Amino acid sequence: MTYGPAPLDALSALLGARCATGESVLDQHGRDEGYTSPARPEAVLFPESTAEVSEILRLCHAARCPVIPFGVGSSLEGHVVPAHGGVALDMMRMNKVLAVNDADLDAVAQPGVTRTELNARLRDTGLMFTVDPGADASLGGMAATRASGTNTVRYGTIRDNILALEVVLADGRVIRTGSRARKSATGYDLTRLMIGSEGTLGVITELTVKLWGIPEKISSAVCGFPTVEAAVDTVILAIQSGLPMARIELLDEVQMGGMNLYNPDMQLAEVPTLFLEFHGTEAGVAEQVESFREIAEEMGGSDFAWATKMEERNRLWKARHDAYYAGKALRPGAEGMVTDTCVPISALAEAIRRTKERIAASGLIAPLVGHVGDGNFHLLILVDPADPGDVERGKRLAGEVNEIALSLGGTVSGEHGVGTGKLRYLEAEHGAAYAVMAELKQALDPRGILNPGKLVTV
Amino acid sequence: MTYGPAPLDALSALLGARCATGESVLDQHGRDEGYTSPARPEAVLFPESTAEVSEILRLCHAARCPVIPFGVGSSLEGHVVPAHGGVALDMMRMNKVLAVNDADLDAVAQPGVTRTELNARLRDTGLMFTVDPGADASLGGMAATRASGTNTVRYGTIRDNILALEVVLADGRVIRTGSRARKSATGYDLTRLMIGSEGTLGVITELTVKLWGIPEKISSAVCGFPTVEAAVDTVILAIQSGLPMARIELLDEVQMGGMNLYNPDMQLAEVPTLFLEFHGTEAGVAEQVESFREIAEEMGGSDFAWATKMEERNRLWKARHDAYYAGKALRPGAEGMVTDTCVPISALAEAIRRTKERIAASGLIAPLVGHVGDGNFHLLILVDPADPGDVERGKRLAGEVNEIALSLGGTVSGEHGVGTGKLRYLEAEHGAAYAVMAELKQALDPRGILNPGKLVTV
Ligand SMILES: Cc1cc2nc3c(=O)[nH]c(=O)nc-3n(C[C@H](O)[C@H](O)[C@H](O)COP(=O)(O)OP(=O)(O)OC[C@H]3O[C@@H](n4cnc5c(N)ncnc54)[C@H](O)[C@@H]3O)c2cc1C
Ligand SMILES: Cc1cc2nc3c(=O)[nH]c(=O)nc-3n(C[C@H](O)[C@H](O)[C@H](O)COP(=O)(O)OP(=O)(O)OC[C@H]3O[C@@H](n4cnc5c(N)ncnc54)[C@H](O)[C@@H]3O)c2cc1C
Numbered sequence: 034m035t036y037g038p039a040p041l042d043a044l045s046a047l048l049g050a051r052c053a054t055g056e057s058v059l060d061q062h063g064r065d066e067g068y069t070s071p072a073r074p075e076a077v078l079f080p081e082s083t084a085e086v087s088e089i090l091r092l093c094h095a096a097r098c099p100v101i102p103f104g105v106g107s108s109l110e111g112h113v114v115p116a117h118g119g120v121a122l123d124m125m126r127m128n129k130v131l132a133v134n135d136a137d138l139d140a141v142a143q144p145g146v147t148r149t150e151l152n153a154r155l156r157d158t159g160l161m162f163t164v165d166p167g168a169d170a171s172l173g174g175m176a177a178t179r180a181s182g183t184n185t186v187r188y189g190t191i192r193d194n195i196l197a198l199e200v201v202l203a204d205g206r207v208i209r210t211g212s213r214a215r216k217s218a219t220g221y222d223l224t225r226l227m228i229g230s231e232g233t234l235g236v237i238t239e240l241t242v243k244l245w246g247i248p249e250k251i252s253s254a255v256c257g258f259p260t261v262e263a264a265v266d267t268v269i270l271a272i273q274s275g276l277p278m279a280r281i282e283l284l285d286e287v288q289m290g291g292m293n294l295y296n297p298d299m300q301l302a303e304v305p306t307l308f309l310e311f312h313g314t315e316a317g318v319a320e321q322v323e324s325f326r327e328i329a330e331e332m333g334g335s336d337f338a339w340a341t342k343m344e345e346r347n348r349l350w351k352a353r354h355d356a357y358y359a360g361k362a363l364r365p366g367a368e369g370m371v372t373d374t375c376v377p378i379s380a381l382a383e384a385i386r387r388t389k390e391r392i393a394a395s396g397l398i399a400p401l402v403g404h405v406g407d408g409n410f411h412l413l414i415l416v417d418p419a420d421p422g423d424v425e426r427g428k429r430l431a432g433e434v435n436e437i438a439l440s441l442g443g444t445v446s447g448e449h450g451v452g453t454g455k456l457r458y459l460e461a462e463h464g465a466a467y468a469v470m471a472e473l474k475q476a477l478d479p480r481g482i483l484n485p486g487k488l489v490t491v
Numbered sequence: 492m493t494y495g496p497a498p499l500d501a502l503s504a505l506l507g508a509r510c511a512t513g514e515s516v517l518d519q520h521g522r523d524e525g526y527t528s529p530a531r532p533e534a535v536l537f538p539e540s541t542a543e544v545s546e547i548l549r550l551c552h553a554a555r556c557p558v559i560p561f562g563v564g565s566s567l568e569g570h571v572v573p574a575h576g577g578v579a580l581d582m583m584r585m586n587k588v589l590a591v592n593d594a595d596l597d598a599v600a601q602p603g604v605t606r607t608e609l610n611a612r613l614r615d616t617g618l619m620f621t622v623d624p625g626a627d628a629s630l631g632g633m634a635a636t637r638a639s640g641t642n643t644v645r646y647g648t649i650r651d652n653i654l655a656l657e658v659v660l661a662d663g664r665v666i667r668t669g670s671r672a673r674k675s676a677t678g679y680d681l682t683r684l685m686i687g688s689e690g691t692l693g694v695i696t697e698l699t700v701k702l703w704g705i706p707e708k709i710s711s712a713v714c715g716f717p718t719v720e721a722a723v724d725t726v727i728l729a730i731q732s733g734l735p736m737a738r739i740e741l742l743d744e745v746q747m748g749g750m751n752l753y754n755p756d757m758q759l760a761e762v763p764t765l766f767l768e769f770h771g772t773e774a775g776v777a778e779q780v781e782s783f784r785e786i787a788e789e790m791g792g793s794d795f796a797w798a799t800k801m802e803e804r805n806r807l808w809k810a811r812h813d814a815y816y817a818g819k820a821l822r823p824g825a826e827g828m829v830t831d832t833c834v835p836i837s838a839l840a841e842a843i844r845r846t847k848e849r850i851a852a853s854g855l856i857a858p859l860v861g862h863v864g865d866g867n868f869h870l871l872i873l874v875d876p877a878d879p880g881d882v883e884r885g886k887r888l889a890g891e892v893n894e895i896a897l898s899l900g901g902t903v904s905g906e907h908g909v910g911t912g913k914l915r916y917l918e919a920e921h922g923a924a925y926a927v928m929a930e931l932k933q934a935l936d937p938r939g940i941l942n943p944g945k946l947v948t949v
Contacts, residue, residue: 136731136837179676190674193651208924214833215865216648217902218637218687219909219920220946221928225683229676246733273594275704317775375672379594407673444675451677462677466666469935470679476934477927488678 034481034491037097039075039120047088051079051126062103062113062121066168067454068370069111074101074121081126083199083207083238089122090236091205093482101484102232104174105147107166109371110452112178112231116486122236124173130154131239138244139196139213144173144237151242160244163188166448167354173237178450179229183353186272186406187279187312188245190448192228199239200227203478213241226473231450232484234477248312251279252322253340253349256329257304261285261389261401263332264305265382268405270328272378276321280310281406282353288360288400288413295359296352301338308353310346360400360413367398367415370427374438375409375447385410387437395430397423409447451488459489492939492949495555497533497578505546509537509584520561520571520579524626526828527569527912532559532579539584541657541665541696547580548694549663551940559942560690562632563605565624567829568910570636570689574944580694582631588612589697596702597654597671602631602695609700618702621646624906625812631695636908637687641811644730644864645737645770646703648906650686657697658685661936671699684931689908690942692935706770709737710780711798711807714787715762719743719847719859721790722763723840726863728786730836734779738768739864740811746818746858746871753817754810759796766811768804818858818871825856825873828885832896833867833905843868845895853888855881867905909946917947 044052053059054076064071075098080086093100099119106113115121128145135158142151147169151162164175165182174180176198181190188194197211200223210223227235258264261283268281284292289303307329311321326337340346352359361369376384385401392399392412403410412434416427435445435458445458459467470489474481481491502510511517512534522529533556538544551558557577564571573579586603593616600609605627609620622633623640632638634656639648646652655669658681668681685693716722719741726739742750747761765787769779784795798804810817819827834842843859850857850870861868870892874885893903893916903916917925928947932939939949 134835134837136727137835138731139835179674179680181674181676185674192674192680202927206923206927208927209922210924212900212902212920213835214867214896214901214905215836216637216639216643216650216833216867216905218639218831218904218906219902219913220687220917220925221692221931222637222650222680222683222687223924223927225680226931229678229680234679248733269594273596275706314775314778316778317772320772320774373676375674377592377595377597377671378673379592409672409674438672442670443672444670444677446676447672447674448676455677459678462670464667465664466668466681467678469660469664469666469681472934473679473684473931476930 034485035097036099036117036119039098040092040096041076043092044076044078044089047085048078053077053079062123063115065106065108065111065113067109067111067452068368069114069452069454072115074115075118077121077123079123079126083201086201086236086238087205087207090201090203093120094204094480097480097482099482099485102173102177102236104144104171105168107168107170108174108178108452109449110454112450112452112487114453116453124171127238133158135160137213139241140244141239141241142172143239144171146172148175155244159247161247162242163245164191164194167357172240172242176228176237176240177230177232179448181404181448183280183282183350183404185404186281187277192225194243195224195228195240196243197241198224198227198237200235200237202235203480203483229450231452231488233474233488234483250315250318251310251312251346252318253310253346254337255301255306255308255349256337257302257306257335259304259333261305261385262382264307265385265405267307267329267332267334269378269381271325272406276324278309278406279312280308282308283403283405283410284308284356285401287398288356288402291359291363291400292352294362295355299352308349356402357413361415363398363400364415366417368418370414370416370431371449372412372414372431372434373446373449374434374443375407376438376441376443378408380441380443381405381408384437384441384443388412388434391430391433395426397426397430399430407447453487492943493555494557494575494577497556498550498554499534501550502534502536502547505543506536511535511537520581521573523564523566523569523571525567525569525910525912526826527572527910530573532573533576535579535581537581537584541659544659544694544696545663545665548659548661551578552662552938555938555940557940557943560631560635560694562602562629563626565626565628566632566636566910567907568912570908570910570945572911574911582629585696591616593618595671597699598702599697599699600630601697602629604630606633613702617705619705620700621703622649622652625815630698630700634686634695634698635688635690637906639862639906641738641740641808641862643862644739645735650683652701653682653686653698654701655699656682656685656695658693658695660693661938661941687908689910689946691932691946692941708773708776709768709770709804710776711768711804712795713759713764713766713807714795715760715764715793717762717791719763719843720840722765723843723863725765725787725790725792727836727839729783730864734782736767736864737770738766740766741861741863741868742766742814743859745856746814746860749817749821749858750810752820753813757810766807814860815871819873821856821858822873824875826876828872828874828889829907830870830872830889830892831904831907832892832901833865834896834899834901836866838899838901839863839866842895842899842901846870846892849888849891853884855884855888857888865905911945
């Protein structure tokens, strides 16, 4: 694919100062939170409407200029780094909640709304939007990366929580996929095709998302275990016995050390720990807690620390969402390489056992934390970026963790996505299907201008 | 698109007697349960392995011969009628359950396994496969039509219950989509692209489906209402209040007349009736029943008739699954035209009110039954096929029902799909997105041999 320079005159005429080329704004849009070398875009565009996005794409399509959609830039695999130049399309000025349909348990919003902004807007409705990656990501970014979070085990990933999208295609055409009806059997599932496409098939300009009623009763708890195996076996049993856990998160003993450093008011035992939450009616939650306690005690789980008040619960989950930064506190100045494998739940104990072996062999510090109810866990591999040996060991360890997941029938990314960081595993994971992805890319974006070099190469 | 004749010599050499051309087998594969004129395929092929399916497609691709995948032929929109000739690919000899992974709550099966066969195989595991269209459909057909059923309101459609597929593409390539991990963010969602594609993008040769634990306690009930409005308002309130109903089905007074005719042991009041089911723990079900009863009584719901024993429950749901045949009993000799609209739940009462008005204006008998918890309902419009006026009125009524759904932000098919019967509405429902579907078809099946003339035209 050959690319042309950005049509800056036309873009400036369209957007005025919202076509920005200042150094600091270019730098801000040249990297994400991942371990990928940054690269500056030629310009950063700040559209305020679907019509503007459409016109931008029309111009860039004609000029064969790459366009890289940009949310809050919290992705972890170089997703937003302009690998082939072009312009960054910052979607954060399209940040309106357009409708809250409480009678239908859905909301319509622009892509620049973040998950906490949407939930703030829902205050007083008794409803919640559930998908909660650690970062306060944009709805557009979450859809584009097929994000998930701590309560996916109960409420699903973003894929399960989107009813409809408005999308601008590479050539500027605007389409609507899906509807506010809860199900439909008319035609190809373009909504799901766009979800997880990482900005390579279209720019999402509007989303209709599912909402859920805030349960009558919520109880959160933490529970320590003698070993990681005991904690993982507890998770597996709870899931297999059909307990409708709302959240079940593992933090290993290394990660708990980081939590205590980062959250001075926390000070929990530095043992493998589950962070838990139960949703339901008063009686329902009591039943769930009782069933869970039986399983946990059998596995040697120690005393539960309960958080039933809203402030305590918020503190607990805030700490969990900050786990990335807490992990980094274990080695000041280090960079973090984050893994994100996901395996069938029956393979989780084995995956973690082998992973821990590889960490020990690497000699690196690599706290483990994860949405274990889904079979998904992360390492935060801490490396000194100035030490090539360290970086090399980190990369090798990340590779080994990915191989472990594939050998157990899993995936190299449960939620973070591919970007450029995981490109090299897609052939191994998908086999002949990977070529089919390239054929779809070719069909919808024949000039390859949408976030080129990510997810699929054409 | 121009098509060639079936490469019968090569197909016979490959399949022997499993390349059949007898008249009765051709007739059986020239129609489905819908109101579409039949047409004979040139031959019916009965593959027994993925390798055979791949070789068949290779041959037919080279010969530009249409291939129409065929499950049990229970679809309702002419899905399996060979609109452009070619061969029927009957998948029912690929009928093995390959694995039941009870620890992961999933199963791997070939496409010719039916939903009741899979559940029979699960007996003694404490697990169930939940998607239950009225017909005993094949897993392949259910996936290809994006089917759903009575408990979709709780457990989701087939889309939500498939983890992975094996698919043979138009040119014979075999791909695997997805994995047994519960979530993944690596690449385009080919699984969901195939689900609902009605045999036009690939032939499904293996499915990995989700299973669910059979709940500790199940209670079913029927409850009559003074008016359809009262029954519908009860549904809307129950859904909006977050009651985790396992089943909530509406049968109107006309349909209840048919039920009594068809099921002599039933004899329920011929009033709008909800068929209900609650799943959970003992205490949980008791709570749900109590909450539901409060809502229903406020709306004038009459005494509940309870079925807690397994045999009673099975009898109840057997009757519901036979609703199509019960409806037909209202006008012996008549053909049924089935509508399948789905709207946001807040629009359901209005959709049904307007629909009832149009039925009255048509002068036809058209019982109403539906998965109302999803906003989805069917009319069975009974027409005398020998009376052109009747047929004309039936088609007009069906068209009006579809227009009503579209005007309320809904879809012309909640679950039955498009086939040829609903083709003419897709442009209105999807707008510019419909052209994108054709582009995808073009990319994956450039010779247009897979079930041509259905869902999308290229
Ligand atoms: C501390 C931390 C914790 C995290 N925890 C989680 C977690 O628990 N779960 C999880 O899933 N992820 C997690 N992540 C990763 C990240 O937050 C998610 O991938 C998130 O969904 C990215 O959203 P964003 O708004 O930052 O998108 P960006 O990073 O800006 O963009 C991500 C991708 O989406 C594309 N994109 C953005 N907006 C649009 C649009 N409108 N249309 C089309 N494409 C678009 C971009 O081109 C890019 O390819 C975490 C990250 C950090 C730093
Ligand atoms: C009485 C009655 C009640 C019904 N109730 C419901 C209901 O409640 N919910 C619902 O969703 N539907 C319902 N239906 C419609 C029908 O049962 C479903 O659409 C069902 O999923 C079709 O499955 P099948 O095996 O009969 O497929 P078929 O009718 O044989 O084929 C359907 C479509 O799938 C394609 N196909 C079949 N197998 C494959 C394969 N292996 N690979 C690729 N494509 C394939 C065919 O080409 C065709 O386009 C009902 C039908 C009847 C007659």
